[in-house]
Amino acid sequence: MSIRASLALLLLVSGLLGQGGERLTLEALAHPTLKKTYAGMPTTRLEWLPDGALLQTKRDKDQVALLRVDPRSWEAKPLLEAAPLQAALVAAGANDADAKAALGRGAFTWNESRNAFLLEVKDQLFVVDVKAASAKRLAGGKPDEPSLSPDGAQVAYLRGNDLYCVEVATGRETRLTSGGNETVFNGRLDWVYQEEVYGRGSFKAFWWSPDSKHLAYLSLDETKVPVFTLMDDRFQPQQAHRARYPKAGDPNPIARLGVVDLAGHTTWMAEPYPGKETLIVQVGWDPSGHLLAAHQDRVQSWLDLRRYEGPSSAVLVREESKAWQERLPLPHFLPDGSFLWESQRTGFHHVYHYSRTGQLLAPVTAGNWDVRRIHGVDPKTQQLYFEATERSPIGLDAYRIDLSGKGLARLTEKPGTHRVRFNPAFTAFLDTWSDALTPAQQSLHDASGKSLRLIDANPSEKLKELALGKVSFQQVKTRDGFPMETMLVLPTSFDPSKKYPVFQYLYSGPGAASVRNAFGRDMLWFQFLAQQGIAVWVCDNRSASAKGAASAFGVHRNLGAQELQDQLDGHAWLKAQGWADMDRLCLDGWSYGGFMVTYALTHSKAWKLGIAGAPVTDWSLYDSIYTERYMGLPSENKAGYASSSVQKAAKDLSGKLLLFHGTLDDNVHPQNSVMLIDALQKAGRQLQFVLLPGAEHGPRTPEQIWAVNQTKWEFLSKNL
Incomplete structure (x- = not known):
């Protein structure tokens, strides 16, 4: 087998680290009372006023x-x-x-x-x-x-699972919906819609019209969704935590879209796909007061953007994919009624100009890179401001471009990750920047990118005192030529003539890159390992590269296989460097990364050790919306579900496995680990298992975080 690897890009990062001689300790990184702060202070909390x-x-x-x-x-x-x-x-x-x-x-x-x-x-x-x-x-x-x-005269909110409104001037409260109960949610997201569609942390599912006269809301009925029970054994008697959770193939919550007229307190419900099961993945309003919603089929192979006239609607834009169609933002409307629409139709995420009736006028951005966020259009210059990966797939920059698609200009200078916020007139922006070795700094710039003021230099004296290893970014090609992004942290006193064990971190989920030129919480852990003489390697397989949607499509209906092949191709480059001890490799990951650790150790013999946290061990056990997006329905893809199952390959476990799971994990249920342990024991395979009492999808208390770090380090010290 011919493996092509290259250093098409080598970027050495020199930031604030590595200028002193102090050594990191595990206590300084994670101890509940002895932990030190190395990342400086949070940036000044600023936002633009109108x-x-x-x-x-x-x-x-x-x-x-x-x-x-x-x-x-x-x-x-x-x-x-x-x-x-x-x-x-x-x-x-x-x-x-x-x-x-x-x-x-x-x-x-x-x-507002x-x-x-x-x-x-x-x-x-x-x-x-x-x-x-x-x-x-x-x-x-x-x-x-x-x-x-929007006019500030009313406030909408939830009480229980129904929607209410109060007038600010009078304090008069009105109940807007009825029928909310344990299984019917009016204006509130259930668990799976919050986790997989609208974003973890907020359960709000209602939206004001621009004129403040109407409220749109989602109504979710999860009566047919199965109940999953988690037991909290820290108490006597035990406490049962019951929640409705649709696993792959289970009934989903039934979603309907409603609109309340606040003047007459009347409601209409929209059902544009009678008899068909769909997901409602975006809701909002256009400037003229028409309701907008994005609908998808259950396995998310298409997306329709619909504009409503009362309960009737028409499709403005349809997006389709040969694999899966990602949820897309709502349009950005221009004063003439036309709009900017984001699409991945070319395999990369770009911006397109549409007429008010939904006719494509022209692409605005194009290239082998992704637009990550639209900030808006300057009405005077007709220039679009946005963030994108045009310079580097592992960074983020601010750009502007004419709506004609000409005149692309990068506004941010330093390599790294820039997250910007423009003022309403698009004459200035705030820039929060970091790179792999520099904690976040904040600055003010004019619209051309010229620096006007350094707001927060965010110096960290503790960082300057540390003696740490060199960090480099490389592109490493797979056997078929795809350039994977990788990061390497070398031991502090690196000698290329010696052999070093390697700690490899990964997540590997579709579109979820781990290699980023930004300051992250994992860097100091990596540097602690480097001080102990352990090299650290992070490699984004192509599906996790965030280099366009199409780069991930190879994992469709068979999660695990292509990801592992790409990671093994990365090992070929690592081996060619000469200093990596390929018999002393450890693979570490949590959640999807935990799945990949257990999959890799049961489908290859490349790693001596594996550390897995909260892994999915059979995709039939994970939630419907996420799983079916990538795997399809279990009834229609039996072979794919079987081949991606870690449990079914338990007898092939190679190397030593350390496994963590929280007892109250409502995301990846501890059932995944229990069933894997059962399969391993039946196959005569051993592992080390650490239960995290009361923890959800990761350690929560300072004491648990310390325990996890201690256990990891003891496992590495003893076995690597």
């Missing part, structure tokens, strides 16, 4: 103050300080201690004008008028996911 000034939220211990900052002079004037704000909340009915605690968290939900915000204080909802420094209690009874209307 008039082009900046709003700074300044926190000092448990106090918070709001400042208005002039971006030209950097003069800061108080908008609202902690003491009067706390007093206003108390005057409105909040408990003093509860108000202080809520303000200390700084979790404000702002209106940024002159008022919502604050939850101990199960009560308050609105704060910034200019008047006054507060008003709006609702009690645990209002959840509150959202101000």
